[in-house]
Amino acid sequence: MELFQIKVQTTKREEIIDITDKIQDIINHSKFENGLCRIFVPHTTAGITINENADPNVKIDFLDILKKLIPQSSNYRHIEGNSDSHVKASLTGFSQTVIVQNGKMLLGTWQGLWFCEYDGPRSRTVLIALER
Amino acid sequence: MELFQIKVQTTKREEIIDITDKIQDIINHSKFENGLCRIFVPHTTAGITINENADPNVKIDFLDILKKLIPQSSNYRHIEGNSDSHVKASLTGFSQTVIVQNGKMLLGTWQGLWFCEYDGPRSRTVLIALER
């Protein structure tokens, strides 16, 4: 298992950043041909999912739907004002696994890897483990 | 790692199809005894989860609850009319991993693998990776 990490700088409280190219770059540079690529987010108010990378409006709708479901302000007990962010992160998930074949991630036509910031702006870390 | 794929034909906009038997068939045919079975959905409006395979009403309630939470029509920006499907798919997730022991998936008594269609009817693909 080879371990890498990348930094993601977010600029808003809620923001989706497509990191597909950054992950593919790591695969290319390590000459990783076949196996599994695992991506981990070591945070509790940011997550990672897979979704459409074509129309940027899908990202906007995604964040709007989550915001409507889980409002930022309510009678929360946690006093840091980010209880919504913790829940959104868990529902999104903290890791994704992608099959790599002949040096390319086996993603569907419309699939991209979305880093989901729910309590930014922050400087975030993403771990990548490649398993031959 | 051995890679397989199956086709799933869905017949409604929202539909849950238990694919546990199809996955077990692949394990049987490849004489896979011990290791991990990974299942991937390479789409952005369909997902995969694990849930009860006994009472079919659990599937109906599941889809109804999601539909009530995330309505199909709202002030969405994405004009294809499936913003709800994208969010439901991400909340469901796009991959599951199951331990295989002595040729059988280590699922709980009530667990089955649910293919979750959120924007059908469509012809869908599911990828299966077996790791010894």
Add this chain to the structure above:
Amino acid sequence: MELFQIKVQTTKREEIIDITDKIQDIINHSKFENGLCRIFVPHTTAGITINENADPNVKIDFLDILKKLIPQSSNYRHIEGNSDSHVKASLTGFSQTVIVQNGKMLLGTWQGLWFCEYDGPRSRTVLIALER
């Protein structure tokens, strides 16, 4: 792959139990140094996620937010009174994977492993697979 299991006794209908230490104990006892630790919940009304282990209020808010989103009572078809639990479990997820390096799980500073009971009190099982 080495396989272990632990028991988790829950005491309420909805409850989050941090099982990070129990998992680390298994890693310590098996002298597992580097690889992946996978955790599986073989149930359909309990799940596992990763979230903050510092302020216990995050757990309370988490359960309250889910309860408000998915009420226990509604016009559900499934007559066991736990349709909400099935959906909450699927949205939480049934497995997590963590990288282990030098005998320690590579979790973020605030991350802990949360066993999420949504239909307790029950005696639950958690499977742990260590892959060198």
